[in-house]
Amino acid sequence: MTNVEYLNKGLDQLNVADNSLAPARKNAITSFSKMGIPGAKHEEWRYTRIGNLFNKDYQFPAKKEGFSKTDLDGIRLPGHEEANELVFVNGIYASEFSVIRSKELVVQSLEEAAGNENKEIVALHFGHSSSLLKDGINALNTAFVHGGIFLNIKKGTVLSQPVYIYTITDARRESVLSQPRSLIYIGENAQAELVETYVTIGKADSFTNQVMEVAIEKDAKVGYYKIQNDRQQANLVSTTHFRQLGKSYLHTVTISLNGGIVRNNLNVVLEADHCEAHLYGLYFMGGDSHIDNHTIVDNVMPNCFSNELYKGVMTGKAAGVFNGKIFVRKDAQKTNAYQSNKNILLSADASVNTKPQLEIFADDVKCSHGCTVGQLDEDALFYLQSRGVPAPIAQSLLVRAFATDILEHITPKAIHDYVEQLISLKLEYDLP
Amino acid sequence: MKTDIASIEKESPKNEQSAIEDVVLNEYKYGFVTDIESDSAPKGLNEDIVRFISSKKNEPEWMLEWRLKAYRHWLKMEEPKWANISYPPIDYQDVIYYSAPKQKITPGSLDEIDPELRKTFEKLGISLDEQKRLTGVAVDAVIDSVSIGTSFKTQLAELGIIFCSMSEAIQEHPELVRKHLSSVVPITDNYFSALNAAVFSDGSFCYIPKGVRCPMELSTYFRINAENTGQFERTLIVAEEGSYVSYLEGCTAPMRDENQLHAAVVELIAMDNAEIKYSTVQNWYPGDKEGRGGIYNFVTKRGICKGDNSKISWTQVETGSSITWKYPSVILKGDNSVGEFYSVAVTNNHQQADTGTKMQHLGKNTKSRIVSKGISAGVSNNSYRGLVHVGKNAANARNFSQCDSLLLGDKCGAHTFPYIEVKNNTAIVEHEATTSKIGEDQIFYCNQRGIDTETAVALIVNGFAKEVMNQLPMEFAVEAQKLLAISLEGSVG
Known part of the structure; x- marks a missing residue:
């Protein structure tokens, strides 16, 4: 043991x-x-x-x-x-x-x-x-x-x-x-x-x-x-x-x-001063997987910029957790910090727990966070189907579009293509 | 010309600064002590005190048992430490758990009430008869734990509505109280609710029978009076099938040096198609500008939408207390039920507020909406803490949350701790939050049009809080705006 x-x-x-x-x-x-x-x-x-x-x-x-x-x-x-x-x-x-x-x-x-x-x-x-x-x-x-x-x-x-x-x-x-x-x-x-x-x-x-x-x-x-x-x-x-x-x-x-x-x-x-940070994340999990993304952006000095976007797609019995903290310390005036977390639940047994958290001790700042949990847009699915795209393909098309927001930030081309390929495989085998 | 603009630009932040200083210097206006003899229990808490309170209230055996059970459970519990607040440890043995104003005769009309007490209300601007005549609001005024006057009772009784103090309800409607009391907030729920169950002295009880729409806003004024007295209120509202009630609660408390403990419990029960609207304006003494004194406010408020198509709506304006620990929640059990939470929390000087809500989606097609506005000034800390939980069977649950913070000054803090737990894939949950300060350009825009900085700040803050203020009943909105003004006077109209 x-x-x-x-x-x-x-x-x-x-x-x-x-x-x-x-x-x-x-x-x-x-x-x-x-x-x-x-x-x-x-x-x-x-x-x-x-x-x-x-x-x-x-x-x-x-x-x-x-x-x-x-x-x-x-x-x-x-x-x-x-x-x-x-x-x-x-x-x-x-x-x-x-x-x-x-x-x-x-x-x-x-x-x-x-x-x-x-x-x-x-x-x-x-x-x-x-x-x-x-x-x-x-x-x-x-x-x-x-x-x-x-x-x-x-x-x-x-x-x-x-x-x-x-x-x-x-x-x-x-x-x-x-x-x-x-x-x-x-x-x-x-x-x-x-x-x-x-x-x-x-x-x-x-x-x-x-x-x-x-x-x-x-x-x-x-x-x-x-x-x-x-x-x-x-x-x-x-x-x-x-x-x-x-x-x-x-x-x-x-x-x-x-x-x-x-x-x-x-x-x-x-x-x-004047640091810039971009944080992107995509979690697309199925089976019994458990994915937990904990991020902290700690603004210690003034005039920094940070942008964070995490997206999740959960299928099977997967559980997703997101916790995004933004700290703005006392001296970090003129901070701009943004955070967004979007989740899609595709199966009845999937779950998401999310906690976007702001702790702010300076007054001259612009901070925002948002998070959503939902499904694929029914109107979009219907639109595709009414044009002859079968439901499963319409679904995977929309998930792929959802993921693209993150994938486009992978700059090494070989890695970008590799991840795209992994997602295609996943869409083929993992979707309900 | 150029120099003029420059001088204005130079001036305005300074004005803003001095305006904020005015806020800091602004003393609590409702701090006075009414001289009424009170009949108090000795300091401290033990089983004898619990028995003393129970016998003082002439309670039946089952009530005493219930209190003792809560007390024994409380002994085993630990004070929660997770909230984003800090305070010196509370000595629970240094609190007087019962104090009743000495007044033996039950008043038949308002005129029989102790003139000293009447004066207190007049100072607060809520003279009972005035209210009665002009606004048509039935007021159940509570001073230091004992309900001293209930008006409009007869009118309400005709409709079958029961609106009385909790102790009266225990005497006269024991079957209703026994059925519903602690069914939403169990005595074992948390440290402060257990303490409340053990020692609560009074509160309000409200029962709306099937199909009745309560014709007036019901309201209760709480006010802490004797020194070193904890205020432990217990409110229970039951809305039967198809009924509607709007309940108002407002608090002001006199000036104190020692911290006072307040641990209230409010339970709401809405059956099929019923609706309860619960509004609070809380303005307990917040402590002086050094952070001395002030009320510790640890409140457990929870409602259950038990029946289908029911609705519970919480609205709160929190301007007082040195410490606020309060999460009015809704359990959305019935299908198609709706929960709402609207809040404005203002903290100034050394105040600390950790407040928010919990929306538990259990039934199908349940909806909830959260709008929280936090305003921090001085060296205060203002936190929003909320939970949106969508259970496995809560198909088509829908939630929208918005929490915005406004910072006035660079020494205060604004925090958001939203928890979102979704276990159903048909749910749609949205949350958004922003933090900002009043823009110099906004102030400048107003200045340009001849509005001085102070009024401009007031204008902007009022606009910021408007979404919530709009939810308050008319009579209350006026008072709420006054309280907001008092808490941030100088910078915030």
Whole structure:
């Protein structure tokens, strides 16, 4: 059993190396033993129960052995010939499978970076996500951090090739609990596109608790795309935490198409004047999937702009959760923050819980949020049918149109086409 | 010319600032203490106090049992901490749970009422006979927990409408009270409703028989009078098949230094085709500008649309209390039933409000509408917290929610916590919220046309709240606007 007691025991035996990761880890160890696994009483985990995931026998700590290059070949995303590929197997970075095509891209292990010339950057940003995510899950990753990477995209570097990050879980032999960790530093005036995907191979259960922290310096431009199309036994808590430290531009798209319990924490902290952030998300789930998108846009400094649009289509017995927080701190005057969440329920057993939340402490702001839950427009369906389009095709046409609002924001063409294809398949097989 | 415009532009934010300062400096106008002897229980809460209250009210055995059950359950509960409010811990043993104005004879007419009390009402501008003669409103005035006068009772009785104090109802209509009391808000519902059930001293009871349309607005004025007295009201309204009633509730309270605890419970029951409209203007003492004193208002209000085609509508104007914790809710159980919630919440100085509603869609074709307007000034915090729940069987449920916040000043906060839970795929739920301040261009536009900044702010805020104010009955709308004016005087007409 990999329960809380077991994990706590593991923590007691941990040997925290004396490098710049240490303060955050020590903090995390105390907070995990204090908070444990969040239950239904925890406001942020009200609709997503993960307690049961901890009552299984997992291989923990996970190992990466047994995975081969042939396995990887079946997983690679389209466009990989032109991309940098970073591979995590069971939470541990596997340099042997990774391909670095851009010379400017610096990839080091977290432990290494915490001791070399990057140690100050690591000390500043490693574990910052815990300031917004006060729960045991985040602390658990930080405490047991192992096999993580530090990515440095130096000042002035414009990466012409995107960075693909594969988070692979090899559950062919036994159930796996893996905790990938990465810290990405994007220097002044740098530009990068990051694409993440999650794949589980094998039939056993898996639970991935991933944390990625990204620090963005001034005048940098970042695109981030998260594609989730894993199996129904694959459970995932994926935390992505962005800090915009100078006037910069961030663009994120989160696509969730399949999985067991999938929880995405997406945080954007706007720590400088005139930052801009765009957050898009599409969740199209069926079966017994549970998808939970928790986003936080934290406006710390004035004159920032953020726009958020999340769309959901639920079929089968899928449950969708959306929680979007916008904080506007006292000094963040002239903030413009928009948020919208739209959901379509296509089956009788699907459900949606949504909570768009605004917390505003400055007066000179423009903030709005909206959310809807409904069905496909009957008039539109009728219009199509009256012109000879059969009902199922009319339905999938409308769902596709609904999704397009989000898909058009995926800029790498190969990834855009790939996601579009996944959605076409889903429309063909998943619709009632 | 140029310099002129520049000077106006410079001036206007300053005016706005001083106008807001005026608001902050504005003292509570209804803070006075009426000198009436009261017959109080000692401070503190234990089973003996519960028994004392029950015997004081000459209650039957089952009532006492009910109270004791609530009290014992309350002991096991913990005070809720989830709301977005903070206050020093309440010492529940430092509260007087019962105080009745000394007045032995039941008044047959309003003239027999203690002149001191009458004066209090006159100061409040709600002189009973005035109201009676001019507006045709039946007023059941409650001072410190005991109902002291009920007018128009005979007229209502002819129609079979029962409108009396809760203690009277327990004496005279025990079967009705027993059937409906705590059927909507169970005594175990929450910490404050359990406390209320244990110690409630009085309240109003209203019963509208089948097919009767209540010909007048029913209203009750609550007013906290003796120092250190908690006000625990219990209101129960039952509208039988095909009936209609509009009920008004208004509160003002005198000035106090110590915080006073208020934990009321209101239950509404609407049967087939019945409609209940419940309007509140709440203006308890909000504390001084340093945040000292003020009422802690922890209220549980819930209505159930039990029958098909029934409707419950809540309208509230919340301007007072240092702490407001209040979520008037509707359980839409009957098919085609409708729930509405209209709210204006104003917070100023150190006030904190966490208010909103819950709409539980259970029946088919149920509809609900939520309109909430929050206005924050000073260093106050104003939160909207609402739940729209569509159950598995609530086919074709429809909800529309709108919550807007207006911020006056840069030290206050506005928060929205809407929860939307949909378990049925034929439901349509919409929610939208905005937060903004009064635009400089809006003020400038008014200034240009000769309207000074103060009046302009008043104009804009009135417009902002209008959607809700329009829902209030005529008589009340006037008072509500007055209260809004008092709470934000200076900047907001």
